[in-house]
Amino acid sequence: MPNVVGPKGQVVIEKEIRDQLNVQPGYLTLQKRVGDHLEIYFYPPEHNRSLRGILSNYTDVSIPAEEWD
Numbered sequence: 001m002p003n004v005v006g007p008k009g010q011v012v013i014e015k016e017i018r019d020q021l022n023v024q025p026g027y028l029t030l031q032k033r034v035g036d037h038l039e040i041y042f043y044p045p046e047h048n049r050s051l052r053g054i055l056s057n058y059t060d061v062s063i064p065a066e067e068w069d
Contacts, residue, residue, distance in 0.1 A: 013040075 003012050013023065023042045030041040 001014065003014075005011055017023075021042060024044070026045045028043045028045065030043065032039045032041070
């Protein structure tokens with residue numbers, strides 16, 4: 001479905017395509033001109049969530065804090 005380029009040069013990426021690529025608000029884009037068309041690459045922002053406990057379903061090993069050194 002064709003879209004109109006807005007007055008600030010903005011283009012809407014169709015929801016179906018965003019869903020297929022899992023593009024979320026805050027993603028970074030890299031735009032590259034290739035011949036007579038444009039390629040857009042999407043990169044998620046760096047996460048700010050803790051990874052603590054991410055492996056808890058896979059192991060029962062625990063290292064006390066005083067042994068971390």
